[in-house]
Amino acid sequence: MDFDAAIHKCVIVVDKALGAGHAANAVSVIGVSMGRSVEGLVGPDMRSKDNVNYPGVIYSPLPILLSSNELLRETLEEALVDEEINSIPFSALAQSCKTYQEYEERISEADSSSIELVAVGLIGPKKKISRLTGSLPLFK
Template sequence: MYFDAAVHKCVIVVDNTLGLGHAVNAVSVIGVSLGRSVEGLVGPDLQSSDEVNYPGVIYAPLPILRSSSDHLQELHKKALLDNEIHSMPFSALAQSCKTYEEYEARICEADSSGIELVALGLVGPQKSISKLTGNLSLFK
């Protein structure tokens, strides 16, 4: 997917029962993954007048929203049915692992129906993303 800020919207939805530390962890992991997987989401590096480099940032606002765990699963299922939406799920399983190798071993043995999501990144057409998430409140 190629991100166009005039056409697309991105959000991250977090399970509203997560504590602040786990929520911040989930959002940061999804943010890094979205930056890597969605072309054009992050702008180029910039320099200040005194030539200090500032890394590129996201081209559009990135609201962090809250939802119930059940609704997160439902959002993910709906997003998977829409070819224009890029979804980035983050699971409780991933959050419980100490190493990537542990995560790899455990996720490969799990059936997706049994994987609990704690957060979900969504990128897609503004109207589609708003339809899915417009009723959710900001994570505060």
């Protein structure tokens, strides 16, 4: 996907049962994954007048929304069948691992239906993302 802020929207939806620390972790991991996997989402680096480098930031707002775990899974399932939506799921399994190697081993042995979802990033056409997430409250 090539991100275009005029036609695309991105959000991160977090399970409202997560504590603040786990929610912040989930959001930060999904944000890194979004920046890595979606071309054109992050702008170029900028320089201040006194020549300090400021790394590029996302081209559009990135609301963080809250959802029940059940609705979070339903939202991901809907997004997965739509080729225009890029979804980035994040699991409790990932949060429980101490190393990437442990995550790789554990996730490869698990069936998706048994993996507890704690957050999901969504990027796609504005109308589709709004339809999926428009009624969800902001994380505050």
